[in-house]
Amino acid sequence: MNEILEILSENAKATPSEIAALLGMSEADxxxxxxxxxxxxxxxxxxxxxxxEKLDNSFVFAVLELxxxxxxxxxxxxxxxxxxxxxxxxxxxxISGDHDLSVTVRGKSMKDIAYFVAExxxxxxxxxxxxxxxxxxxxxxxxxxxxxxPKPKRLVVTP
Amino acid sequence: xxxxxxxLPAWNANTHLNQVVKAMPPSGIRKFxxxxxxxxxxxxxxxxxxxxxxxxxxxxxxxxxxxxxxxHYTSNxxxxxxxxxxxxxxxxxxxxDYDPVEQILITTGVSEAVDLAFRATLNPGDxxxxxxxxxxxxxxxxxxxxxxxxxxPTRLEDEFRLxxxxxAKGLTDETRAVLLSYPNNPTGAIMTRADLEDLADVVxxxxxxxxxxxxxxxxxxxxxxxxFAQLEGMQxxxxxxxxxxxxxxxxxxxxxxxxxxxxxxxAMTKIHQYTMLCAPTMAQVAALEAxxxxxxxxxxxxxxxxxxxxxxxxxxNRIGLDCFEPRGAFYAFPSVQAWKLSSEExxxxxxxxQKVAVVPGNVFGQSGEGFLxxxxxxxxxxxxxxxxxxxxxxxGL
Numbered sequence: 001m002n003e004i005l006e007i008l009s010e011n012a013k014a015t016p017s018e019i020a021a022l023l024g025m026s027e028a029d030x031x032x033x034x035x036x037x038x039x040x041x042x043x044x045x046x047x048x049x050x051x052x053e054k055l056d057n058s059f060v061f062a063v064l065e066l067x068x069x070x071x072x073x074x075x076x077x078x079x080x081x082x083x084x085x086x087x088x089x090x091x092x093x094x095i096s097g098d099h100d101l102s103v104t105v106r107g108k109s110m111k112d113i114a115y116f117v118a119e120x121x122x123x124x125x126x127x128x129x130x131x132x133x134x135x136x137x138x139x140x141x142x143x144x145x146x147x148x149x150p151k152p153k154r155l156v157v158t159p
Numbered sequence: 160x161x162x163x164x165x166x167l168p169a170w171n172a173n174t175h176l177n178q179v180v181k182a183m184p185p186s187g188i189r190k191f192x193x194x195x196x197x198x199x200x201x202x203x204x205x206x207x208x209x210x211x212x213x214x215x216x217x218x219x220x221x222x223x224x225x226x227x228x229x230x231h232y233t234s235n236x237x238x239x240x241x242x243x244x245x246x247x248x249x250x251x252x253x254x255x256d257y258d259p260v261e262q263i264l265i266t267t268g269v270s271e272a273v274d275l276a277f278r279a280t281l282n283p284g285d286x287x288x289x290x291x292x293x294x295x296x297x298x299x300x301x302x303x304x305x306x307x308x309x310x311x312p313t314r315l316e317d318e319f320r321l322x323x324x325x326x327a328k329g330l331t332d333e334t335r336a337v338l339l340s341y342p343n344n345p346t347g348a349i350m351t352r353a354d355l356e357d358l359a360d361v362v363x364x365x366x367x368x369x370x371x372x373x374x375x376x377x378x379x380x381x382x383x384x385x386x387f388a389q390l391e392g393m394q395x396x397x398x399x400x401x402x403x404x405x406x407x408x409x410x411x412x413x414x415x416x417x418x419x420x421x422x423x424x425x426a427m428t429k430i431h432q433y434t435m436l437c438a439p440t441m442a443q444v445a446a447l448e449a450x451x452x453x454x455x456x457x458x459x460x461x462x463x464x465x466x467x468x469x470x471x472x473x474x475x476n477r478i479g480l481d482c483f484e485p486r487g488a489f490y491a492f493p494s495v496q497a498w499k500l501s502s503e504e505x506x507x508x509x510x511x512x513q514k515v516a517v518v519p520g521n522v523f524g525q526s527g528e529g530f531l532x533x534x535x536x537x538x539x540x541x542x543x544x545x546x547x548x549x550x551x552x553x554x555g556l
Contacts, residue, residue, distance in 0.1 A: 007466075021473050022466040022539070152212065157192040157205035157516060159295045159344075 004033055005042070012046035051146050053138060059106050061090075061135040062113050064121065065099040067128040076100060079126040088116050099131075110134055179302060186295055187522035194510055201514040202545045204533040207344060209489070211408040211463075213445070214456040220448035221441050229440060235432040237265025237416070238443045244450040245416055252376070253386050255394055261421040264428050265446075267438045269374045269402040269415035271431070274300045276370050276398055276417065279426035280336060281306035287370075288329045288337040290321045291524025292492075294344045294372070309334065312526035315494065318483055319348035323361045330361075336368040339387055342375035345523045345532035346492040347485020352385040359390055368423075369397040374415070375488040377406035377457060380465050384487075388418075395420050405488070406457055407449040412442040464489050464536065471535040471542050478550040489536040492520065496529040498556055506531060512555070513548040 003023055007014050016031040023030070037043045052058040068079050076094050080101055084092045090104040103121070107113035114132065122130050139147055173181075188205070195201050212218075236242060242259040249255055257263055266272040273296060281287060283305035289297050291310045298308035311329040313319040326337060337358075341350040362369060369387050376384040388397035402415030415438075417427055437443075449457075468485065475482040475493050482493035495505045502519035510516050520527030535542055 018470075018539075018543075021470040024469045024473070154206050154208060154210065155192070156195040156201070156203045157188055157518065158207045159186065159188050159518075159522075 002037075004030060005037065008034075008043070008046075012048070049142050049144055051138075051141075053146070059108065060110055060113060061138075062105045062107070062110075062117075063133045063135065064101075064103040064105060064117060065131040065133070066101040066103060066121070067130075068100040069126045069128055071126060079124060082124060083121060086116075086120060088113075088120075179305075183299055183302065188295070188518060191506065191510065191516060191518060194507075195516040198510070198514060201510070201516055202537075202541050202548070203516040204535070204537065204542075204545055205516040205518045206534050206536060207490075208410040208536065209405065209408040209460065210536050210538065211460050213408050213412070214449070214453060216452060216456075217407065217409070217445050217449045221445040224444040225441055229444060231440060233265075233437045233440050233443060235437055236260075236263065236428055237438055238440075238447065241265060241443050241447045241450070242416075244447055245418075248450055249399075249418060252383070253389050255386075255388055257418045258421070262418060262424055264417045264424050264431060265438045265443060266402075266415040266417060266431065267435050268404065268413035269372060269400050270296060271413075271435060271438075272400040272402070272415045272417045272427075273297065273370075273372060274303075275427040275430050276400060276423075277301050277306060277336075278304045278430055279423060280368055280370075282335075284333055285335045286331055286333040288326055288334060288367075289524075290325070290338065290340075292319070292343075292345050292520055292527030292530070293338070293340055293523055295523065297338055297340075306335075307333070310524055312524075313346075313348070314526065315483060315530075319343060319346040319492070320350050320354050321358065323358050326358065326361045330365055334365060334367065336370055337362065338370050338372065340372040342379055342384070342487020344375065344488055345490050345518065345520065345527065346530075347488045347490040348492075349379055349381075349487040350385065351382070352389065355385055355387050356390060358387070359393060362387075362393075362396070367396070369393070371397055371399050373399055373401045375405050376401060378461055378464060378489060379487045380461075380468060381486045398423055403446050403449055406461075407446075407453050408460060409442075409445065409449060412439075412445055414438055414442050414446040467535045467537075467539060467542055470539060471533070471546070474542070474546040475533075475549075478546060479553055480549065489534055491533045491535060492527075492530050493533065494530055498553075500556075502528055502531060509549065509552050513552040515545050515548045515552070 004019055007019050007022060017027045020027040020030045068076055071078055080092050080094060083089055083103060088105050088107060090106050093102045095102045105113055107116060117130055117132055121127060191205060195203055242263045245263060246257045246259045249257060277300050281304045286307045286309045287301050289308045289310050290313050301308040309329045311325045313321055371387050373386060386399060388394045388399055398417060398419040400417050404410040417424055472482050472484060472491050475491060480493040482491050485491055495502060502521045506517050506519040518532040520530030520532060
């Protein structure tokens with residue numbers, strides 16, 4: 001895998017000069033490669049991983065499982081892209097198994113999400129059924145364990 | 160108490176100590192340990208172990224094994240499955256065959272293997288050549304056997320690789336063995352196959368045993384690790400010592416091993432069975448898991464060390480602390496000779512003034528004077544902060 005991407009996927013704040021030092025490259029080369037990756041759409045956005053559960057009145061998240069009728073020519077794409085345009089929707093994925101689309105939704109409350117699904121998603125042409133799973137607690141997100149305990153200590157000086 | 164015993168001298172433990180142990184100086188690292196321990200906000204580059212916690216699948220396998228009640232002794236030599244797994248690994252890594260029954264001993268850390276190697280091979284008065292700077296345990300272990308450590312220098316201009324002339328200079332009629340420890344703690348130096356080949360003549364002409372501590376072998380950053388045992392005809396006279404502490408972030412588990420001639424390994428096994436009996440069973444189970452399923456995590460950790468190595472070594476050179484490129488282990492060994500301070504003065508002032516702990520090079524032998532051992536087995540953020548602090552320190556010198 002591209003080493004620059006690997007570093008940025010761990011830390012979006014890594015600067016070209018830091019990345020250059022880690023990889024033994026010049027800063028200019030790193031900066032150029034990053035803008036190429038941005039232009040090619042490989043890098044889409046630099047985001048912050050937030051543990052929303054630490055905040056009061058934060059968001060409610062749900063995973064929707066949708067069964068979708070395949071459409072001539074457009075397959076799943078047309079309905080998936082329609083769903084993706086809603087700002088309440090965090091992710092839309094075509095999955096294997098019992099269901100067709102897995103959709104994560106963010107809302108202010110369970111009621112908000114329930115209404116959103118009932119009013120916006122379920123009635124869509126092609127959506128045959130929906131099943132809403134509210135997320136109760138998040139243990140790990142994007143490779144980061146959210147419930148981690150403090151790191152065990154090493155001796156400060158050893159041979 | 161009987162009246163007659165009352166006027167005898169009081170108990171004094173010092174009169175009951177072994178003379179060799181009594182004469183042994185304490186480790187030079189101790190002083191820095193004490194200083195750093197009581198300091199708030201210090202960054203320690205003085206730690207000779209991975210900052211990674213042992214991968215979860217390894218810990219989980221050990222927990223499961225304990226739950227299953229796997230708490231008995233193993234065979235003296237270690238679990239047969241583990242011995243076989245190690246022999247398989249060594250065949251893959253070095254292309255060498257070792258018999259898992261006769262030619263391997265699982266030890267309680269490489270430390271035990273080092274001790275056993277000297278005890279099994281040196282008679283009182285026998286000399287072993289110890290290239291310095293090196294890990295602090297070799298010389299004391301030799302002294303404890305009644306042997307005589309013969310320190311010989313390695314130098315910056317040779318990138319701290321052992322030179323055959325230096326071995327020759329250290330030879331006497333009593334020389335029995337030469338120690339190799341590459342990739343090296345504290346310098347980070349490695350020896351390539353060609354470098355090792357240069358040593359073969361002097362080793363064979365003088366019928367020396369080669370004791371090769373290869374615990375950092377997996378942490379080689381330019382090409383794969385070379386072992387003296389791989390040279391033509393050298394496998395039998397080389398005793399390979401290795402373990403999982405550094406490669407798999409398993410320091411606290413204490414699992415090492417020795418590979419070599421059946422007679423040598425057999426002699427070490429005799430001592431091991433009377434002193435250790437066997438390496439801890441739960442740690443052996445964990446080691447087996449690490450060897451069988453731990454490659455991905457091991458490679459990930461090595462990659463991370465490599466990134467930090469580039470970051471840190473280029474950083475040291477940028478701020479004016481000259482450092483040759485270490486190609487193995489997780490240490491940088493910059494020179495402080497430009498500042499007319501001893502390693503120890505430099506390290507102590509750096510710690511007191513900027514709260515960065517490093518280990519003065521002289522701790523690892525006389526030829527380490529003028530250098531500092533900096534471990535980069537710590538987070539990138541800490542390394543960057545440490546570089547800033549060292550730069551500030553240098554500007555005030």
